[in-house]
Amino acid sequence: LIFIFLLNVNGREIDDTLVFTVATSETDGFLRYMRSAIEYGIKPVVLGLGENWKGGENIRYRPGGGWKVNLLKKALEPYKDDSNRIVLFTDGYDVMFLSDLSAIIDKFKKTEARVLFGAESSCWPDADLESLYPPVISGKRFLNSGLYIGYVPDIYKLLTYAPLKDEGDDQLYFTHAYVDDKLRNELNFKLDSNSEIFQNLNGAINEIELYHNTEKEYTEFKLKNVVSHTEPLVIHGNGFSKTKLNALGNYLARAWTPEEECKHCRWGHIDLEKTQDANMPTVLLAIFIENPTPFVEEFFQKIGDLEYPKQRIHVLIHNAVKYHIPHVQQFVEASGSKYLSLKQITPDDGITEWNARDLSLDLCVQKECDMYFAVDSIAHLDNPHTLRLLIEQNRTVVAPLLVRPEKAWSNFWGALTRDGFYARSHDYLDIVYNKKRGLWNVPFINTCYLVNGTLLKKHDRTKITFVRDNLDADMAFCGNLNDLDVFLYVSNRVEFGHLINTDTFDVTRTTPEMYQIFENGRDWAARYIHPEYPETFNPDKKPLQPCPDVYWVPIVTRRFCKDLISMMEAFGKWSDGTNEDNRLTGGYEAVPTRDIHMNQVGWEPHWMQFLQKWVRPIQEHIFTGYFHDPPRSLMNFVVRYKPGEQPSLRPHHDSSTYTINIALNEVGKDYEGGGCRFIRYNCSVTDTKPGWLIMHPGRLTHYHEGLLVTKGVRYIMISFVDP
Amino acid sequence: LIFIFLLNVNGREIDDTLVFTVATSETDGFLRYMRSAIEYGIKPVVLGLGENWKGGENIRYRPGGGWKVNLLKKALEPYKDDSNRIVLFTDGYDVMFLSDLSAIIDKFKKTEARVLFGAESSCWPDADLESLYPPVISGKRFLNSGLYIGYVPDIYKLLTYAPLKDEGDDQLYFTHAYVDDKLRNELNFKLDSNSEIFQNLNGAINEIELYHNTEKEYTEFKLKNVVSHTEPLVIHGNGFSKTKLNALGNYLARAWTPEEECKHCRWGHIDLEKTQDANMPTVLLAIFIENPTPFVEEFFQKIGDLEYPKQRIHVLIHNAVKYHIPHVQQFVEASGSKYLSLKQITPDDGITEWNARDLSLDLCVQKECDMYFAVDSIAHLDNPHTLRLLIEQNRTVVAPLLVRPEKAWSNFWGALTRDGFYARSHDYLDIVYNKKRGLWNVPFINTCYLVNGTLLKKHDRTKITFVRDNLDADMAFCGNLNDLDVFLYVSNRVEFGHLINTDTFDVTRTTPEMYQIFENGRDWAARYIHPEYPETFNPDKKPLQPCPDVYWVPIVTRRFCKDLISMMEAFGKWSDGTNEDNRLTGGYEAVPTRDIHMNQVGWEPHWMQFLQKWVRPIQEHIFTGYFHDPPRSLMNFVVRYKPGEQPSLRPHHDSSTYTINIALNEVGKDYEGGGCRFIRYNCSVTDTKPGWLIMHPGRLTHYHEGLLVTKGVRYIMISFVDP
């Protein structure tokens, strides 16, 4: 990375300016602070790094922080007489620079103050002092001690005007000085009430806006205070505004720019491409099947397909659903031995989700894993590089963005309500729809995420848990990490996969996935649509035409054929082949087959969707200029031909504009004879292929018959489209 | 003709039996009588033939006939003492024998009477004598003098018991004898009260029935008296029963038998096949156009096509309808000079139908024509031999049977009501539908008939006229002929032609015959359906198929095309070619043409009929197994393409199961370019032929466009069938 240090007329002065912050640990917030400093050529001196914090507990919401004053006091002592030297102090975990020092110094000089503190709207920690504050013409009245600037001698004087304990409150200390008229005047001590330089976010969230500054040489997002009409240069996510700063921090300090996009993504990024398998980080892959989930077979398939050395992965599976036992079994049998270890928690173990997830963290610690990777059964990792890419992203916690296809439902929340539930952020849809790609600091993630194993080592294990009040495991975990100032990143830098919808999954059905065309259309198609389906639309090829205007194209998989036959045979109520048919409006069928209608197995809406989404495009491709969207069809059924029952069908027309006829099983293997003869053309299609569809005009030209099945059972699926 | 004289054990006696009748003239009734006699081997002696009638006027309804007694008296004198010889007397004009003499004599002998008279139900001409009649056990009480039998001496005694004037009443004379107890006993004088032999019809019409006797060697119709359970052997159509006898006479005496059919047709038949043109009877052909009549062009065509030497035909045309002036003109110009003479009475002459018809008879007399042949404009003589065949039939008056096709409406009545109007006879429908073919003596004919010129010479011209009270000319004429005992025959021995229906003919239309598809469907088809239409159904041929499933067959004549274009251009309100079309239910047409819809010219029902009757069979032939009868079509229109207006039509489908597209004019002559291109097959039909139809599937496979007309105007007729 190349950092551009801007030249400035005040070059010297800037180089001489002292910038201090306090941070005992390189938290996610601290790294963000440092990145913003480096972005603008600022080189802060970090006080206290590696030391134990001495400034009191939980100082965000409780008094404390006196230690920060004492640290700075000590650091300034060598310069205390250098009356032209300027010092800038900021907090370290919740602050970002939004400009270089020259702009800050320019603005500071314009205030003509010797000491300038950021201001905020509430008088904290001692509201009784409010009345002592001098009035202001506009802006915020009260002092905040997270951001301040001044000439070194004056600041030093302020830091030393009275003694302060490490656990004492820094803000109370400075407030007392400010409300002391004599001291204030003596120090020429001012507050930046209109946020010319310092923006304290707490209580001012509604006053600020991100805006896309195109005037500067560098196109980037800047902050604007729309109340004071200023452009603050340092931002401080004090108090409850931490989450807001996290959101702004996704853009500010050139984290994300329209031209470079996710610039901050590249910060700290590592490369494992050349790392040997044996040296790859060890991962605890924790799989959770907490609810009946469609397409679990495919889920495991994708888990198995992850391009990561299985010998570096410990697997833990928590399956809470009896229905899925065979699916887990299948995975374990096929791949279990390839992993470094594999442990199952079965439905019979009766372990709750909370416990299972906490156990998985314990297992990670126990296995001394480098990475903890949680994947729920609804998370389909279509991108086999997902695990590696997330590790390379090198964040404490990072989730791959997963979305319900064509829906706005994802595995993260862009914002929170006051009480910690889902709220939509300004950029939520842009992220979900991949209009912006990047790495996003968000308040809530779930379903699939990678946690750096160091986190588990660094903190007390009682703090990192899926249990918190009555909350869901996910919300508890995210809330707990938030308290630890751990950032929850979600990445949509590339496509990782998608989410399964479990809403209507009914495992009492014979082939429940067959009913999932609406809720999980993409997965349905992946399982059931013939892989060569798109070839029909290949402009360089012509669809097969075995008889005039009879087209023959692949449409569904063998799995579809098998599942449809199972569905029908499980239902079993085949019609009796007579002309009386009370399933029809007229009660009469002139050319009866032995069949079961889709609506008898509750599958008609699904079939209509299939016609609309998959059959109609073929029709439009083949029969140019005919449009009927959605297709209509009242007759949708599976026919069973067999000797001794009904082995053939006499010549007839269909009441359709076009008919589709899908072979469901295999001539020569499952049955002999059969096929469809088009009488006017003296042309037959007999070598039908399972999953292939015959499409032919129904009403006028294609008088046809079902040829004699001489042996076995022939199944076909028929729709009379646009009757 | 061969007459079979039956052998009989009483051979001698039969040969000795005297059979007398009286007839001054060989009327139609007399000829019928003679034919019946000859049929059964009876050889009557005809008294008074060629003499003037002396027995009083109008004796059917008034007393008279004494002359008959006096004639017989004289004729019997030579045999008056031959006591074993039997004499049978019958009237001659209204009597038929229904058996041979042996059966009559057998039955007579069984009565043990010496004198036996027929009986009737009323006492005539002197009702006062009723009380003098002896009672009868069953049957009729009163004497009728038209039929009697007896031993010659007793009959002679009866004929001479008192003097009788020629103009005196014969029946009164015999009645007086019968009611004279002494004389009756002395003569052993009986009445045939139960019609063992003699059936007088008057007053007994409801007692008799024709029945088909299959027991005898000769299968023939016989008479049965269902009251007395007898089978009378001689029938007498006395008084008002004349018409009934005429009807019965069509069958009795083997006039018509199931095996030989119309035996009496061959009676008196002449043969003109070998007669030279110059020797053919001269004919006055009287043509009457009394009302606006559809298809008058074809009428004249058929008149002109009659195979009869025009040089033996005088033509008189009475045209009362201005609209038809050009049609008459056309005929006169084309053919007038070929006839022996031609005279026109035009609408401007203001001559009534009655006068015109009487004038035509006068002209016949004046031209000394052998035959008078009246033909009304509704009589289409499809059989060009009609005139010759009617002459050869050699009856006084004979009409060819003409019927409205597929209707029961003909040019004759089978029976009359009491007041002389139409009544249906038992055999009316059999005749009209040609289930029985023959020559039928009926009470009323019209529209077309041949009258033998001798009739006009024989009778006072004031008696042969079309005027009578307020009656129609036809009814007057028939009534007058009936009074003259002239039989009105109608022949359906062969097909002669058919009747035109004028009911709805609206000459204010531009092409009024185009609207006659319902009322005169056969004539409509003859004018408008392509002569090669039936070839489409020829099993040895395949209809042309210029593009896949696009069929091309002849359907209408050029005349149709011309008339349809005239109809549309006369209407003139072509659509504006925009998408807004308030003629349609939706008000919107996606692919608009410049057109006129059939319903705008009041021609939609007719077009629907055309589709049903003429297009549908082609569809059913071509597109096997598709049935939709009647076809439905909401879009039926004539399209006009022309440069500068709308010269082409963009690719589209039709909202039809199949579309028909009839070329109305001629490419290369009327226009250049144009035609219909089927895009999916990359195949065009451009060399369209007027009157030929293109039939193609509408909705799915045959995406098509109307090609650019570069010059002239192209007209097509379109229907979207079964939308």
Ligand SMILES: O=C(O)CCC(=O)C(=O)O
């Ligand atoms: O047996 C076949 O392939 C034809 C079936 C068919 O035509 C129908 O079900 O309508």
Ligand SMILES: O=C(O)CCC(=O)C(=O)O
């Ligand atoms: O110009 C032609 O022959 C085609 C006309 C046509 O397709 C239509 O009117 O729908």
Ligand SMILES: [Fe+2]
């Ligand atoms: Fe079918």
Ligand SMILES: [Fe+2]
């Ligand atoms: Fe069309």
Ligand SMILES: [Mn+2]
């Ligand atoms: Mn603080």
Ligand SMILES: [Mn+2]
């Ligand atoms: Mn802070």
Ligand SMILES: [Mn+2]
């Ligand atoms: Mn009389």
Ligand SMILES: [Mn+2]
């Ligand atoms: Mn008589």
